[in-house]
Amino acid sequence: MKTKTLSILALMLVLSYSTAFAQIPNNGFEEWITVGNCQKPVGWYGTNDFTDTLANYFGVTRSTDHNPASVGNYSVRIQNNLDQLPDWPAFGILWSGGASGSDYPAFAIPLNSSSFCGYYKFLPENNDTMRIALFAYNHGEEVFQVMLESSEPAPEWTPFCLIFPDMIIDSGRIMLSSFYPEGELTIHGNSVLYADNLSFDNLITSTPVTVNEFTAVDIFPNPVADKLMISLPDNQSGQITLDVFNMTGKQVLSRQVKASSAPPAIDVSSLAAGNYFLRITTNTRAVFIKDFIITR
Template identity: 25%
Template sequence: MLVKKALFVIAASLSLYTSATAQNTIPNPGFENWVNQGTYEDPQDWATLNQETSLLGISTVTKATGTDAHSGTSAIRLETKSVAGQIVPGTAITGVFNPLSLEINGGFSCNVRPVSLSGWYKYSPAGLDGGSVEVILSKWNPATFLREPIGSGIFIEPIAVNTYAYFTATINYVSSELPDTAVIILLSSAYNTPIPGSILFVDDLVFDLPSGISTPAHSYEISIYPNPNYGTFSIEIPSQYSVLNTQICIYNMLGEQVQHSLIRSSANLLINLTAQPSGVYFVSIETADAVKMQKLIVR
């Protein structure tokens, strides 16, 4: 089975924000932006299993349009299918998913304590199956070099819902700390007992924030250049961020860490990846203020 409930290794985020500002930073929350990968499309800033299943001409995640979108022009459609003798749930994750180890690296920046994750969905289960939307909040501990759980919430639907309905996944906190990273997982089937034919639609995700907290007006970017490149590139961190003990982790498309560096001084960093093969990588950058993950292409 390609997907089951795994231990999550959450090491970075998709956007860099000032840590003093409250945020509702879910990437591509209405699934309006999609990336054409040739034989399939993926929602921008979300990882799926389409790269693996498309080798057999199968996509478990597709763009839903028309009446299958709750608002805007599109939503996400996840379907559980049989792939080479294995049952594969439709899966979408705000991170980098390793189908071999079943771990997730990455996430997106979140430095508030949302009450819940909400959105719109409809569901067509096969048999006694159940679809789900899950959110996990965590925080990097620089003293232990470990990521610690802050809270999580999950919404599970075991029955058919033929028209869009509103859902809420209440977040249960296990720590009084503020998180710095969030991961959202969408599944068209139960973790351990997926059934082919189950279909989940999701649209318009939003964090429900405590009263009086607003979302940021803008974000700050870290520059990686050139991108694409031939294995050597520079990383420039804006001056408003401390570079003391900045961590740089690079992952391949399987979610395997291929390089790790600890930066102690310079805000302009030169990285050498020439020992790795050409392909798509993800650069995780974690400063004392915030975290970021960015796609990198090595030719």
Template identity: 25%
Template sequence: MKKITIFITIFIAITIKTNAQIPNNGFEDWTNMGSYYNPDLWSCLNDTTALASTFTCEKGTPGNPGNYYLKLTSKTVAGFGVVPGVAVSGIINPATMEPESGFAYSLRSANLTGKWQHMIFGTSQGFIDVQLTRWDVPTLTRVVVASKHYNLTGMSMSWNTFTIPLTYVDGNYPDSCIITLSASGSSPTNDDYLWVDNLSFSGSVPVGISEMNISNITSIYPNPASDVVTLEINNASYEDMELTIYTTTGVLVKSELLKYNQQQINVADLSNGIYTVTLQSKNWKENQQLIIQR
């Protein structure tokens, strides 16, 4: 019995540790693709731009700490224009440059922390986007537990520590996480850069705690969706209610004023990927995650 108890304790500890780590968080592990390197367990656009021998995601050295860091640089690529330096902790859609999936993560962390350097040469600031989600069995939809889209400000030309607080909108544990790092916003400029190292989560938010006003909770289904989504809004007033949909890079792709009791939105024109749906009236504002998958 003692051996079994010890085994279970060790197994639980290993499981918690496994689900508490950001894959390759220090960017020490890279795969040699021949003429370039890709960061292990992260996706970038190098495979797409390789034919032009131009790479927006590179292995920088020395790290802070360690040997290497992630070096993202927006670059002019023949046939593509300026391609943003972007990396996703999972799978990225090279056509839309949007994340499609992330990694297993089951803790209610309070902050994303790390080291960075960044600078832009135009007007479109880069960003860091974090999404903690869970699969909701009763509704068969993916629900946002916490998120943060953090637009960079100013410049940081030496290594500095950053802390990005997450905003919780659901009181349950997540099961997945997607982190998107981008050197530029929606209008990238050649040579915009974002260097990142030593990513980790810190702090914790108790189960049951969220910052959303429960009277305004909105359900969006099906999610993932393909052509049409249905809205269920627990809010009596539809007066001047606006719906906007943004990509994770901050590009506005849909905007409309909702009619009274309108429940369905056509999303057939949206490409596969992850989007942020914002509903706003005079008295409240709410964000939801929407996944388009066909």
């Protein structure tokens, strides 16, 4: 029974890491549906939903200009169009969820998330201001907002990471716009905003890899009193993240160390005696889980 419990908890820790990058629906804008002449990103709603599907112009389009180059094939391109004024197709806007997704949570946010990250490009005209925003909720009530607003050109892919205040949240929604969506809606030019690979806590730099061959690494001594050593495969380099969880799945310790140190280690002397899990995340986002015992 104990072995079964350990295996379930280990699996949960692996999944909790993987879903942190996939929790935002269609976060890399890889999934699209075609309706008439129109393409729409799955899980998102915006300008195209206010446009005749047989029209010749759509403010939200799929772009092959994406980032990082090794992740996926597409990004989303959001554009204003002065020629479409005063109608909705003039305004480049996109939000997560459905038709009413501009005022209620659209997806779950992983526990302990501390930031909203991603990549964007912005090509402004006539001083338009773009916005990338996340609205966070707890039990259906909006708790806070984090936003990136800029009128400055960003012609190359630019990373962003918006830090959350220290508040309990469980869900959220995202809004992307190539204009300033407050007060009387106004666009000044045919400005363009690109966005790609939205995530929580870490910028996506490569395709996620989950390793469930727990024997690929070793930890020693086990049981341990103070310093736990980690033996990694020879091909690991750069920074690795070491997260310790107790038997309820609560994270109780986290450290970043260099994989090249001989060997990498984490000091667990501050923790009480008992059974724990160590989650090892490499810079290639491979994940290893090992259980260990602390004795006193």
